[in-house]
Amino acid sequence: MAKWGEGDPRWIVEERADATNVNNWHWTERDATNWSSDKLKSLLLGLSVENEEGVCEVTEVGKVEGEASINNRKGKLIFFYEWNLKATWTGKSKSGIKYKGSIEVPNLSDENDMEDLDINISLNKDEPETPLTALMKTKGADKVREALGSYVGFLKTEFTQGMILPTANGVSKPQSSQSKAKVDKTQVGAESSTAAPPNTGVKIPTCKFSMKETFLTSPAELFRVFLNQEMVQAFTHAPATVEGERGGKFRLLDGNVLGEFMELVYEQKIVMKWRYNTWPCEHYATITLTFCDRGSETELKAECRGVPESEEERTKHGWQRYYFEAIKQTFGYGARLY
Template sequence: MAKWGQGDPRWIVEERADATNVNNWHWTERDATSWSKTKLKEVLVGLVVEGEAGRCEISDLKRVEGEASCNSRKGKLIFFYEWNLRLSWRGTVKQSGEKHKGSVEIPNLSEENEVDDTEINVSKKKGEGDVLKDLMRTEGTTKVREALRDYLKALKTEFTLGMILPTKATVGQELAAEQKLSGDTTQDSVLPESLDVIGVKIPTVKIIMREFFNCPAEELYSIFTTKELVQKFSKCPAVIEAEKGGRLQMFDGSVSGEYTELVPSQRIVLKWRCRSWPEEHYAMVGLNFKAVGAQTEVQLECQGVPVSNEDGTRHCWKKQYFEEIGRLLLQRSTDTME
């Protein structure tokens, strides 16, 4: 029998926050199919392609067949995905104002091929308007490939939150690396909070981000607290009970929490967590709204983020919250002018 502290490190559980899958040794698998279907629709539908010939837009994801999964083994992530996609597009010829429709077929998006090598076929319904078909074959194909890269990046960061669990050794290495790289101060900052990984405690960081939006503070506040507007920018059903103690649930349950403080047009405080985080672990999120001329600055402070989930959490707020809210505001502004 091995002496205490000298056994196989794969079975040492007292130094793990959750005492499961020690040192990330064992094979774990997570089905990414449902999440991927939502994400593919998010990154592709609404994609706009403009050129001298006219303007086209991806209007619908007509077919999404396939599956995706992520596996963890010995601390490494392995991705499997295979998709057969069919998109609908519609466009307007700049010179004549004629409107045309077509489709984009992506028969085999998989880990076996690079995105640049993935086959993308553009077609158009009968009639004139081949200039739009050419536009979609060139600039449109480029935009679609960029969107597919966004999906794959999110799959490998956002979806995998919590799959590689922190160990005592890696936590020290990650924090040391962060401290070494933090010599230059940037707009967004990360502040280490704890190095203690004993018992049920887990190492966490604080994320600070700032973003500017072209709208009044009261309008931006309402986007964060009104169910219909949250569902518009998140493109998913949501539970929004914007009152102290009220529930929050977004992105098909990937994010949940509770409102702890609301000051209209000024401040929102949340208990906030991602589904993949250790059970019952929440971060405290503060959103402060500050008028700066015709714009509103949002100051985000997210305290208590698990160290291993820092990048994914930052990506979630940047891509799924801030950028999508920016698109919603732009769309509302365009609708108003029309």
């Protein structure tokens, strides 16, 4: 048995005299069925695609049948999920004619790779032929596949929180008083160096990546979207806490995203510490948003550093869906995608 403060933290048993299932190391099982059903509906509902022929949107998720569970066996997570999904899509041509069809996914399962997933899209029998069917079978199917891939990612990250506790929480030394010093809150535009994330006592492999998006608005307006609490609540469709100043904290999407504004340069740059609440305790990525004036448009570049390697795709998808696309749809800043 390891001594307190040494060795693998999963075997630390100071608080358990009988050492039974310490930190869920030996066994844990969770039923993810209800959570999965809600998550699948939320990811699919409202998906939309468009081209020169018109626009299509998933307007109803009528059938979500199946089950999902996660088992932990001696530190290894085993995922099981099997779903049969049916949804309704509605199309509207440029001339204003409306159409309705169906989407069926019969084999969303841990046994099938995402690229092998069957996505059957059809037009209702009583509907006249329309090019929008082809749009749904191509771009629409890709969107559905992407959403279902996100579900698998969330199942393996968001829902598994607490099943295995490999970090040194409670073992690492407390932060020094210097690391807890309150950041001076000065006016927007003041320069500062970005503080390093606190040491969690656990090394994890990280990555960096960048994303670009163009918005049909001015840098000033787009800058304000990220700092104004009411505007953040509008595009996230959920309560949020946003202190829009240097050193100010934010908490979004029911607490799933949180962080702190480290540097603000009006209309030009936002630097923030940013994390999902499922990441190892106190681990933050550094997100730098750069706003470039392109006349009638604003090009936004997001540079992300310190993202856990296992969270790269989830983080990219989250920023694309819950920030970029949500901001465009909410405030009408839609523009071409890069």
